[in-house]
Amino acid sequence: xxxxxxxxxxxxxxxxxxxxxxxxxxxxxxxxxxxxxxxxxxxxxxxxxxxxxxxxxxxxxxxxxxxxxxxxxxxxxxxxxxxxxxxxxxxxxxxxxxxxxxxxxxxxxxxxxxxxxxxxxxxxxxxxxxxxxxxxxxxxxxxxxxxxxxxxxxxxxxxxxxxxxxxxxxxxxxxxxxxxxxxxxxxxxxxxxxxxxxxxxxxxxxxxxxxxxxxxxxxxxxxxxxxxxxx
Amino acid sequence: xxxxxxxxxxxxxxxxxxxxxxxxxxxxxxxxxxxxxxxxxx
Numbered sequence: 001x002x003x004x005x006x007x008x009x010x011x012x013x014x015x016x017x018x019x020x021x022x023x024x025x026x027x028x029x030x031x032x033x034x035x036x037x038x039x040x041x042x043x044x045x046x047x048x049x050x051x052x053x054x055x056x057x058x059x060x061x062x063x064x065x066x067x068x069x070x071x072x073x074x075x076x077x078x079x080x081x082x083x084x085x086x087x088x089x090x091x092x093x094x095x096x097x098x099x100x101x102x103x104x105x106x107x108x109x110x111x112x113x114x115x116x117x118x119x120x121x122x123x124x125x126x127x128x129x130x131x132x133x134x135x136x137x138x139x140x141x142x143x144x145x146x147x148x149x150x151x152x153x154x155x156x157x158x159x160x161x162x163x164x165x166x167x168x169x170x171x172x173x174x175x176x177x178x179x180x181x182x183x184x185x186x187x188x189x190x191x192x193x194x195x196x197x198x199x200x201x202x203x204x205x206x207x208x209x210x211x212x213x214x215x216x217x218x219x220x221x222x223x224x225x226x227x228x229x230x231x
Numbered sequence: 232x233x234x235x236x237x238x239x240x241x242x243x244x245x246x247x248x249x250x251x252x253x254x255x256x257x258x259x260x261x262x263x264x265x266x267x268x269x270x271x272x273x
Contacts, residue, residue, distance in 0.1 A: 008259075008263075012256055012259070015252050015255075015256065016252065016256075019248055019249065019252055022248065023245065026241060026245075030237070030241070040233055041233040041234065041237065042233040042236055042237060044237050045236065045237060045240045045241075048240060048241060048244040049240070052244070088251075091247060091251060094247075095243065095244055095247055098240070098243050099240040099243065099244060102236050102239050102240045102243075103236065103240065105236060106232070106233055106236050204248065208251060208252075208255065211255045211256075211259070212255050214259075215255060215258050215259055215262060218259075218262050218266070219262060222262065222265065222266055222269065225269065226269065
């Protein structure tokens with residue numbers, strides 16, 4: 001086995017290992033932890049809902065970095081990884097909305113309400129979809145990098161609005177689950193489980209961005225080689 | 232009844248995570264196969 005095959009297998013195994021670890025940690029949150037004093041059993045959705053939301057924010061942050069770089073350097077080098085970020089970001093935003101609405105039904109009595117946190121998160125998913133639509137509709141790489149770069153920055157601007165929405169407006173949604181200062185209004189057992197789930201989901205999200213970005217770059221290289229060969 | 236909501240949320244989450252992983256890994260294998268074939272033909 002040569003080094004290339006070894007690294008290919010290693011990166012593949014890294015993703016699969018993260019999924020298996022995520023499943024084991026989720027099993028612990030379903031079996032080991034006791035019910036919550038206010039919400040009973042249903043609070044367990046927290047361990048996939050919050051990590052999904054944090055991963056969607058992380059994608060927006062990486063997309064922002066790539067967009068700013070492409071706008072400052074006037075380059076289209078980061079385009080494929082930026083597209084991967086938007087795709088994975090859209091996936092995690094949809095998961096956040098779905099798990100949130102499934103949690104909302106037993107706690108609020110409705111799957112959906114036009115609450116500030118929910119509406120701004122829905123806006124994030126629309127922005128990610130708009131990014132992907134724009135990415136596919138522009139052919140010129142530099143023009144694509146410029147237009148998508150601006151939209152990438154706009155997407156990131158939605159993140160502080162989503163985060164602060166629970167304090168800026170009167171909402172049904174609970175307050176901050178996670179703060180940068182480390183203040184948490186939950187027990188240490190739940191908090192520890194939440195941080196482990198978040199770390200694993202973020203790791204998986206990063207792996208997915210890198211793997212998908214590399215796939216898109218390889219596809220483009222292959223297309224270019226074919227075009228050169230055809231000439 | 233809460234178990235219905237918990238399984239729905241966890242089911243959707245792991246369904247998406249598994250499908251996303253399978254999709255990118257399968258795509259990479261397909262690209263490598265096509266790449267090898269292309270190099271042989273050129």
